[in-house]
Amino acid sequence: MFGIGMPELLVILVIILIIFGAGKLPEIGSALGRGIKNFKKATREPNEIDVTPKNEKPDEEKKQ
Numbered sequence: 001m002f003g004i005g006m007p008e009l010l011v012i013l014v015i016i017l018i019i020f021g022a023g024k025l026p027e028i029g030s031a032l033g034r035g036i037k038n039f040k041k042a043t044r045e046p047n048e049i050d051v052t053p054k055n056e057k058p059d060e061e062k063k064q
Contacts (some may be wrong), residue, residue, distance in 0.1 A: 020028060 017025070
């Protein structure tokens with residue numbers, strides 16, 4: 001995996017723990033996971049075009 005072995009991964013993990021602290025790691029991991037999931041979803045779905053007409057007047061003015 002990109003020439004990174006177990007010792008290098010441990011050093012990276014220790015540096016991340018020092019910078020962010022243990023309390024922030026779950027938040028960072030979940031945010032990263034959501035970002036990757038949304039990116040994959042966006043690349044798989046076809047582009048959608050919204051063809052619904054926009055109302056020029058709010059609903060209250062239509063009723064009067």
